[in-house]
Structure formats: C-alpha cells, structure tokens
Amino acid sequence: MELNKKNKKTRRDFLKLSSAIAGSVAFYSMFKPIESVANRKTDVTEREHWYGFGFDIEKCIGCGLCAKACKIENDVPREPFFFRTWVEQYTIKNGHIIKDENVIVESPNGGIDGFTQSVPDKEIFKSFFVPKTCNHCYKAPCVQVCPVGATFETPDGVVLVDDSYCVGCGYCIQACPYGARYLHPEKKTADKCTFCYHRLKKGLAPACVDVCPTGARMYGDLDDKEGPLVQFIKNHTCRVLKPHLNTKPKLFYNALNEEVR
Amino acid sequence: MEHFDQLYQALNEVVGYIYPNEIELRWSILIVLYPYITGLVAGAFILASLNRVFEIKALKPTYEISLLAALAFLLVATMPLIFHLGHPERFYELMMTPHSSSAMAIFGFVYLWYLMVVLLLEIWFDYRRDFVVWSQESKGLKKFLYKVLTLGSNDISPKALKLDDKLGYIITVVGIPSAFLLHGYVGFIFGSVKANPWWSSVMMPVIFLLSAMVSGIALILVTYMVINYFRKQKIDMLCLDSIGKYLFYTIIIDFTLESLDQIHRIYEAEESFDIISLLISGKLFFTMSIMQVLAGTLIPLFILGFFQFYKPKEKIRKTAYLISGILVLVGIFFMRWNVVIGGQLFSKSFYGFTSYKIGLIGGEGMLAAGVWMVVPILILVFLLWLLPPWKKQHSGG
Numbered sequence: 151m152e153l154n155k156k157n158k159k160t161r162r163d164f165l166k167l168s169s170a171i172a173g174s175v176a177f178y179s180m181f182k183p184i185e186s187v188a189n190r191k192t193d194v195t196e197r198e199h200w201y202g203f204g205f206d207i208e209k210c211i212g213c214g215l216c217a218k219a220c221k222i223e224n225d226v227p228r229e230p231f232f233f234r235t236w237v238e239q240y241t242i243k244n245g246h247i248i249k250d251e252n253v254i255v256e257s258p259n260g261g262i263d264g265f266t267q268s269v270p271d272k273e274i275f276k277s278f279f280v281p282k283t284c285n286h287c288y289k290a291p292c293v294q295v296c297p298v299g300a301t302f303e304t305p306d307g308v309v310l311v312d313d314s315y316c317v318g319c320g321y322c323i324q325a326c327p328y329g330a331r332y333l334h335p336e337k338k339t340a341d342k343c344t345f346c347y348h349r350l351k352k353g354l355a356p357a358c359v360d361v362c363p364t365g366a367r368m369y370g371d372l373d374d375k376e377g378p379l380v381q382f383i384k385n386h387t388c389r390v391l392k393p394h395l396n397t398k399p400k401l402f403y404n405a406l407n408e409e410v411r
Numbered sequence: 412m413e414h415f416d417q418l419y420q421a422l423n424e425v426v427g428y429i430y431p432n433e434i435e436l437r438w439s440i441l442i443v444l445y446p447y448i449t450g451l452v453a454g455a456f457i458l459a460s461l462n463r464v465f466e467i468k469a470l471k472p473t474y475e476i477s478l479l480a481a482l483a484f485l486l487v488a489t490m491p492l493i494f495h496l497g498h499p500e501r502f503y504e505l506m507m508t509p510h511s512s513s514a515m516a517i518f519g520f521v522y523l524w525y526l527m528v529v530l531l532l533e534i535w536f537d538y539r540r541d542f543v544v545w546s547q548e549s550k551g552l553k554k555f556l557y558k559v560l561t562l563g564s565n566d567i568s569p570k571a572l573k574l575d576d577k578l579g580y581i582i583t584v585v586g587i588p589s590a591f592l593l594h595g596y597v598g599f600i601f602g603s604v605k606a607n608p609w610w611s612s613v614m615m616p617v618i619f620l621l622s623a624m625v626s627g628i629a630l631i632l633v634t635y636m637v638i639n640y641f642r643k644q645k646i647d648m649l650c651l652d653s654i655g656k657y658l659f660y661t662i663i664i665d666f667t668l669e670s671l672d673q674i675h676r677i678y679e680a681e682e683s684f685d686i687i688s689l690l691i692s693g694k695l696f697f698t699m700s701i702m703q704v705l706a707g708t709l710i711p712l713f714i715l716g717f718f719q720f721y722k723p724k725e726k727i728r729k730t731a732y733l734i735s736g737i738l739v740l741v742g743i744f745f746m747r748w749n750v751v752i753g754g755q756l757f758s759k760s761f762y763g764f765t766s767y768k769i770g771l772i773g774g775e776g777m778l779a780a781g782v783w784m785v786v787p788i789l790i791l792v793f794l795l796w797l798l799p800p801w802k803k804q805h806s807g808g
Binding site for chain 1: 414415429431435496502504505508509512524528562564578604605607755761
C-alpha cells in the first residue's frame, strides 16, 4: 500500500507537470500567432524615404539591357530560370481582342538576348514590351507567409530576404502572384530583386534604371510629392499589376494594357 | 549540373507563356507526402476517437491499431517537410523564432501539441496498466523498455485504472478538435495562398479534413486486415462492416464538398477559369479524373454503397473491402498530388503551363518518397511488437 501511495504522488506530479507543459504550449501556439496575423505592419512614421518604381511601357524598346545589367550587378545565376528582373513581349493578334488565345507572350531568356517577333506583321493588332520585377508590395504576401521572418520590408519600403536566416521552404515563392522569386540554386534560399539596395544606400540608381537607354524605368521616393516618381504617376494614367489581389504594389506602370498579368 | 539539365528539359516543354522563374516547380513529391501522411494521422485518430467517445463497440478491435498507426505516421510527418527545405539544418528556426503572420509558422506548435499532448498521452493512459503488467512478466530488453514506459507509475488498483480511463477519455475529447485543427490547418496553408486560384479556397481546410478522415479510415481498414492475415486470426466481420460503413459516409461527404468546390469554380468562372479547365482536362486528366475521381472515389463508393444494401458472402466482402481500402488510399494520394503539383503546373500569368517529371533518385525522387512511406510502416510494425493490442487486458478500461 505504501508503495502505491508513493507512486500515486509521482503520477500526480507527472500529470501536473505535463499539463503545465501542455498549457504553455497551447497558450504559446494559440495566442501568440493570432495577435498580429491581421496587422503585421511595423511603425514607419519616421522613415526618410519610401521607394517605388515607375515603368513606362510606351518607352520600353525591349533591348533587355536591364535584365542583363541586373544579372551582372547582383551576380544572379546566368541560367534562364532565375531572374530578378525580365522583359516580356506582348503581341496581340488581329481578331477578338478579348480572347486569351490572341495574346502571345514571350520572354526568351528574360529578354536579355533581345526579341524576335514570331507573329507575322499582317496578323499583329498591337505589340509592346513590359518590364517586370518584384513589386515591393506594401502588403506583400511573401512577407506575410515567411515562417521565420527572413523576408521583410525595410522602413524605406524595400522588400528584402535575409539569406542567412531563410530556411528555403519556398512558401514565399508560392505566395508571390508576380513570379518575382526563385530559389537560389547555390545558396538554397529565396532570392529576388533587392531594389539594388546596396546602390540605393549610396545614392545610386538601381542597375536596371541606370542602364535603361530610353528612360522607361525610373525609381523614386513615394513620399516626395515633388519628386520624379510622384510626378510621373501624377502626369500619366498609371496602373499596378493584379490590383484585385490587394497586395498594393509600389511598381507603377504607364500605359499598362489589361492583357498584362 | 543535373538539376539544370532537368530545368532545360522543362524549358523545352513549356506550353504557352510562364514567368521565367516558374519553370522550376518548387514543391515536389515530398510536399505531396506531407499532407498525405498528416491526413492519415488525423483520420486514423478520428476513427479511434469515434470508437471511444461515441462508444461504437463494433470498432473496438481497431482502437489501439488506430492510435499506434496515427503515432507511427505522425513521427514521420515532418520528415519530408524538413528534407525539402533548402536549409534543413535551420528548421528549428520555425519553432524558435516563428513569424506570427505566417500560416506555416505554427505548424511546429500544432504538431507538437498533437504529438505530445494528445497522441502520446492517450496511448500512455491506455497502455499504462499493461506497461506495469508486462514489465513484471517480460524479460531482458522488453522488461526494461516497459519499465521505462511506466514512467515510474506502477499503481494498478481499480481506482487508479478508473482515473486512467477518465483522463484518457478527456484527452480523446480534446483530441478530436486537435485532429481537426491539425489537418484543417494543413489545408489552410494551401487555401490561404491568394496568388494561386487552384489553392485559394475557403473550402480547402474542410476538404483536407474530410479527405484526411477518408484516408485514415481506409488505412485502418487495410491495416486491420493485414494484421489479422499475419496473425492468422479471424477477422471480426462486424468490425469490418462498420469501418466500411464509416468509410462510405465520409467518402460521400468528402466527394460532395470537393464537387461543390469545383462546381463553384465552374459557375463563377473567374479570371483563372480558362487555365484551370485546361489544367483539369489536360495535365491533370490522368491523376485527377482517372486516379482520384474514378479509381479513388467512384469505384470504392459503388462497392461500399452496394454493401449497405446487400451483403454478399464474407470472402467476397473481405476482398472487396481490401480493394476499396487500397483504392481509396491511392485516390487520396493523387488528391494531394493534384492539389500540390497541379497548383504549380500552370503559370500565375494564366497564359501557360510548365511540366513536372519526378526523378527516380535524389532527395526529391521517387525512391526518397518511397522511403518516407515505408518508414512509418516499419515504425508501426515495431509499435505493434512492443505494444501488441491483442495482448492487452481490457478488464480495467
């Protein structure tokens, strides 16, 4: 009997301990994540800049220098599966313009080697080039889904990846509606446009903006009402990509056709 | 590099236009296994809970088998996930510094809650008396193992056993919503990706949960028959018929919900509709229409439905149950495939498709995937050896 008594106590202690552990695990797992799921924005009232891009489709000639310069500047793997920026050629054929099958999109090697037109002139209704890159969204899905917080938004509005912290799960790649991310084949971490943050901090323009021969790409401070980017948005009819997803991109396009996705 | 060779091949097989970064299909077979294995766990556990909480006596012979099968698969559930990471050695960061807004970040906590608090405790309370008895009867290593498993709690008086039973019951009651949480949550990881119209659906957690129950019940059906075959024991037909009945009902609910999801897509026909209908009629035709719907759903549904009205001879029923169980298990595997792989085959530009060829070798090849399916079965065999349900004395609980 005495043995039994002693053991009973042991078991009660065990139960107490396990329920304490269970309780704290439950508390931590249920409560902590919920508090900021909906509202994850950090306070950015004291920022100095808030960067954004402005791309003018009417000026883009599809030379692909931007994509090439980006690969060189940022040491992006040269294989045609990894791009921080690329150019798409849209060709809309004669016929019903609202039908998807009349829209031909091409981007061989991201446009780095230039483009050839595969549709005969006679069949072309219209054609244009669309430079693409990370939209540095204000409500970035990639930032939201990163399980360890390796993807983050800097106070000046640039979405970056901390590759010393990224676990390489690929959730951000799935969550990006714009295909702006890839898994770096050597680093095994998520990789994307950094807005050339290393240049930005020295007062230099991002490489793609710097090399664009026609000024189709520009960047600027969205907080600066007199600055070039805000003036560009003011003086043109600008749109963002996939506005219905409410990601609030900070990349504004002039003359963006509705076929562009 | 072999990896790049595969990508160059995929580049040649692109149909239409995809974003250049989309050629590499990021989530491979291992991520197909993750919801599949987790689903088996949740489903097996829910069957055990049905038995205990709702006192369905006919299912009694499967109670411990369900719990042990759930544990065996749960122990492996995180493995494909961890090995798929670019940096598996950093996986603990998910637990140490979880990012509060990420749907993926709380997986570790949900998982641990389920493993430590629900499953291990329930099994422990269920087996505690047997640990004590077996530790006295056995010799050598087994004796030592049982002794450790008692955790020093050797009281097997009727009063203590009654408490075990009561606590076990409470854990089961807590366990049911936990199992719902575990798999509903896995569905949410996919269902909350608004960038992907094939995933983004409020139905996803519910569908994942129901399909988990379907696969878990089928797993226990097959496991129960296999165990009895190896033990040369007669199968309890009342039990088998009951499992068949529950399998039938859950397949109906699951199939109804999945159909509702698809009908809703078709009727709303949003921006993504054209590319998704091409996906279903093209790249997913075999895995979805043939394997998931026909083989994995309609044929078992027909067989099990038939048995609800007419019960042929035992031998025929046994064979038919076994075939249905295996078909359902295969069907749910392809359901996971269609969600995970299917969702990455089309471009988010909705203008084209990439392709996916699963390799034989390598960390994400067919062999590696096979290993992650065989390991839980080996663990289950070990657990059945260590904790044989048929040697339990059921007088106390």
